[in-house]
Amino acid sequence: MESHEQLKQKINELEEEIRLYKRFVEHISFPFSYVDYELGKVIKKERNIPSATIETIEKEEKRTPILQWNIDLQKDYPFEQVEQFLAPIFDLVSHHIVFVDAEGKITLCNLQAANDVGVNRDDMIGKHIRELLNIPDEQIMTLKTLRTKQPLYNCEVLDRYYGIINTRILYNEDGSIKRVISMFQSLNQIKEAEKLAIAGRIAAGIAHEIRNPLTTVRGYLQFLKEQLPEHIVTLIDQLLIPELDRANDIITDFLNVAKPSEVKAEWIGINEFIRHDLDLLLQSEALLHNVELSYHLDEKLQQYVVNIDKNQLLQVFINLFRNAIEAKTEKSLRVDIETKLHNNLVQIYVHDNGPGIPSTIIHHVFDPFFSTKSAGTGLGLSLSRKIIELHKGSMRVQSEFGNGSCFIIELPAYSKNEAAI
Structure with a gap:
C-alpha cells in the first residue's frame, strides 16, 4: 500500500497538471469545444473569456471524441505570422500583391511586384510604398485607400503602371487600420x-x-x-x-x-552559355569593330540552370550587340554583359556606353517597325523580346540619353535538382 506521503505527492502532481491545463486553455485565444463521450464530458471555451466551462453529458464508450475550433486569423492569430504564411502562396500569383500598414509601410510584397518593378523583395519590407513604386503619393491608389478609408473596386490605373487595382482594408478591434491590401493586374502584356x-x-x-x-x-x-x-x-x-x-x-x-516559332529548349547553365557559345560569336565582331567586351558573371548561378533554345537566345544577343555597334559614336565602344541571381530569376544585363536612347522614344523601342536608323527595319528588338517571352521570360531597357543603354533579360531560374526531376 502507498504511504500517506506518496498519496499526497500524487495529489499535488495531479493538481499541478490541472493548473497547467487551465493555464494552457487560458492562453488559447480562439473558441473551441471538445466532446469526450467515453468520459461523458464537454469542455468549451469562448473568445475573449479566459476560462473554459466543463459540462456533463451521457457517456457513449464507442463514440469517437470530437474536437472543433473556430479560428479568426484577424482576431486570434498574430497577423505578422499570417503574412509569413501567405507570402510563399502569393509568390505564385501573376498579379502584384502588396500589404501596407497604417503608415503606408510595406509588410508583404509578392515576387511578381518586386520583379516587375526591378527591386529585391526583401529590401522593400518595412519601407514606404512610394519607395517601391517611385511615383508621387497622390498617384498611389493604396495610399488613397489609406487616406479615405474607402476600398477600390476594379479601378483603372493610368500612370506608368497601367492596369486594374483592387484594395481592401483590414481593421483592428479598436477600429484603426491594420492593413491595406492591394492587388494590381498589369494590362501591359x-x-x-x-x-x-x-x-x-x-x-x-x-x-x-x-x-x-x-x-x-x-x-x-x-x-x-x-x-x-x-x-x-x-x-x-x-x-x-x-x-x-x-x-x-x-x-x-x-x-x-x-507568329510564335517552335522552341527547342534544353537545360543549360547561363554562365557557361555566355562564356562558351556567346563569347565565341561576339569576340570576332568585337575585334572587327574595335569594341571592348567584358563579362561579370554571378558565381551563385553555378547551381542554377535555365531552359532555353540556344540558337534563339544567341540571336537575341547578336541583335543587341549589333544595335550597340550601329549606334556607336566617335568614342570607343564598351559592352559589358553581367549576370545575377535575383528573386528566383536569372537576370542578364547588356550595358553599353553608347549615346543612349532619348526618353521620348524609349517606350517604343520594342514596337515592330520602330527604328531611328535610316536603313533599319525596326524588327530586331521586337523579335528579340518575343524570343525571350517564348522562354517565359521578360526583356526591358533602361537608358539615359548620352550615357549608354542597358537591356535587361530575365529568365526563370531552376536549381539543378529541380531540373533533374
Missing part, C-alpha cells in the same frame, strides 16, 4: 498581345500579297539577264535583286515577330 495580334493579321496579308509577286519578279529578272545588255545586268545584280532580297528578309523577320 494584354496591350502587347493586342499589338502582336494586329501585327499577325498584317503579316498574313503582307505574306500573301507581296512575297509571291516578289519571288516572281526575282525569277523573271534572273531569266532575262541573258538577253539584256551588260550595264542592265549589272543594275539587276547590284541593285534590283539585292533590294528584292532585302524586302523578302523584312517580311520574314516580321512573320517571326508575329
Whole structure:
C-alpha cells in the first residue's frame, strides 16, 4: 500500500497538471469545444473569456471524441505570422500583391511586384510604398485607400503602371487600420498581345500579297539577264535583286515577330552559355569593330540552370550587340554583359556606353517597325523580346540619353535538382 506521503505527492502532481491545463486553455485565444463521450464530458471555451466551462453529458464508450475550433486569423492569430504564411502562396500569383500598414509601410510584397518593378523583395519590407513604386503619393491608389478609408473596386490605373487595382482594408478591434491590401493586374502584356495580334493579321496579308509577286519578279529578272545588255545586268545584280532580297528578309523577320516559332529548349547553365557559345560569336565582331567586351558573371548561378533554345537566345544577343555597334559614336565602344541571381530569376544585363536612347522614344523601342536608323527595319528588338517571352521570360531597357543603354533579360531560374526531376 502507498504511504500517506506518496498519496499526497500524487495529489499535488495531479493538481499541478490541472493548473497547467487551465493555464494552457487560458492562453488559447480562439473558441473551441471538445466532446469526450467515453468520459461523458464537454469542455468549451469562448473568445475573449479566459476560462473554459466543463459540462456533463451521457457517456457513449464507442463514440469517437470530437474536437472543433473556430479560428479568426484577424482576431486570434498574430497577423505578422499570417503574412509569413501567405507570402510563399502569393509568390505564385501573376498579379502584384502588396500589404501596407497604417503608415503606408510595406509588410508583404509578392515576387511578381518586386520583379516587375526591378527591386529585391526583401529590401522593400518595412519601407514606404512610394519607395517601391517611385511615383508621387497622390498617384498611389493604396495610399488613397489609406487616406479615405474607402476600398477600390476594379479601378483603372493610368500612370506608368497601367492596369486594374483592387484594395481592401483590414481593421483592428479598436477600429484603426491594420492593413491595406492591394492587388494590381498589369494590362501591359494584354496591350502587347493586342499589338502582336494586329501585327499577325498584317503579316498574313503582307505574306500573301507581296512575297509571291516578289519571288516572281526575282525569277523573271534572273531569266532575262541573258538577253539584256551588260550595264542592265549589272543594275539587276547590284541593285534590283539585292533590294528584292532585302524586302523578302523584312517580311520574314516580321512573320517571326508575329507568329510564335517552335522552341527547342534544353537545360543549360547561363554562365557557361555566355562564356562558351556567346563569347565565341561576339569576340570576332568585337575585334572587327574595335569594341571592348567584358563579362561579370554571378558565381551563385553555378547551381542554377535555365531552359532555353540556344540558337534563339544567341540571336537575341547578336541583335543587341549589333544595335550597340550601329549606334556607336566617335568614342570607343564598351559592352559589358553581367549576370545575377535575383528573386528566383536569372537576370542578364547588356550595358553599353553608347549615346543612349532619348526618353521620348524609349517606350517604343520594342514596337515592330520602330527604328531611328535610316536603313533599319525596326524588327530586331521586337523579335528579340518575343524570343525571350517564348522562354517565359521578360526583356526591358533602361537608358539615359548620352550615357549608354542597358537591356535587361530575365529568365526563370531552376536549381539543378529541380531540373533533374
